[in-house]
Amino acid sequence: MRVLVAEDHRILARTIATGLRRQAMAVDVAGSGDAAERMCLVTDYDVLILDRDLPVMTGDELCRRLRAADGAPPILMLTAAGEITERVYGLTALGADDYLSKPFDFAELVARVRALSRRTAKAPPALLRHQDIGLDRAKRRVTVEGRTLELTPKEFSVLELLMTARGAPVPHDELVRTVWDEHLDPRTSAVRATVSRLRGKLGGAARIAADNGQGYRLCD
Structure with missing residues (x-):
């Protein structure tokens, strides 16, 4: 499984990437929305973990742009805003596939990433x-x-x-x-x-x- 982590907080991005690699996932990291968009154009990712507050291009804008294009990966959106209205907005207006509020439990992040990859991939039998x-x-x-x-x-x-x-x-x-x-x-x-x-x-x-x-x- 190949995952892109779009997160501008370097320590958090490194922590997420290291943890996912320990789960045998291939992980790339982007520190801005425009960099993440370029990487999605050249690589087929199984899941995109997307922070909403990215520089240059926000996570919200990137989510909209990817959803308007063909072949976008499933998007797990991360945000510090945990209100129900924010979650609904991310899932409906922006088109994210899943939503996780910071701070989060890493085991839950792994479970959600695996669930998203199974949902869209042509998965072999269990x-x-x-x-x-x-x-x-x-x-x-x-x-x-x-x-x-x-x-x-x-x-x-x-x-x-x-x-x-x-x-x-x-x-x-x-x-x-x-x-x-x-x-x-x-x-x-x-x-x-x-x-x-x-x-x-x-x-x-x-x-x-x-x-x-x-x-x-x-x-x-």
Whole structure:
């Protein structure tokens, strides 16, 4: 899942981004409304977390502009104003998909982001299976031959993407775009190292094949 956080408070933006990355989401950050608009034009985000009080272009104006265009991501609006009238205005007049008042509980933010992504995406079934590998997306649990595996968030997301592909190869760029984010140095071995650890936990190299050096797929 790829998320854009449009928030001009640097500490809060960094805190949100770090927390979401720990949940295996790829996160980009924009500090102004115009920057967020440009990023939405070139990247397909699964969710936009949008602060209302942005510089240059307000979150309200950005929300209106994105809603008037095609292909806008689901928008979770953040604001310090928690009155009911403000929430109704954000959801109706502005066209936001969800609304969260500051301060908020981070677990609730994560739950709302996941709910928004499920609402609009062509989500695979909650339970995925490939041979003797089972993946429960709701419980975020993976089993092999009935045995539960302990996976890191990145390992889980890589496996989820591979299982969703149903044996088709997943290009390296798609893994980076979906599981990591723009800050990943393409020269690093992060993807290869994660896949290597995942292979070991699944039972060996024969579980995941390299697709001519361009990506990976689950073996039959």
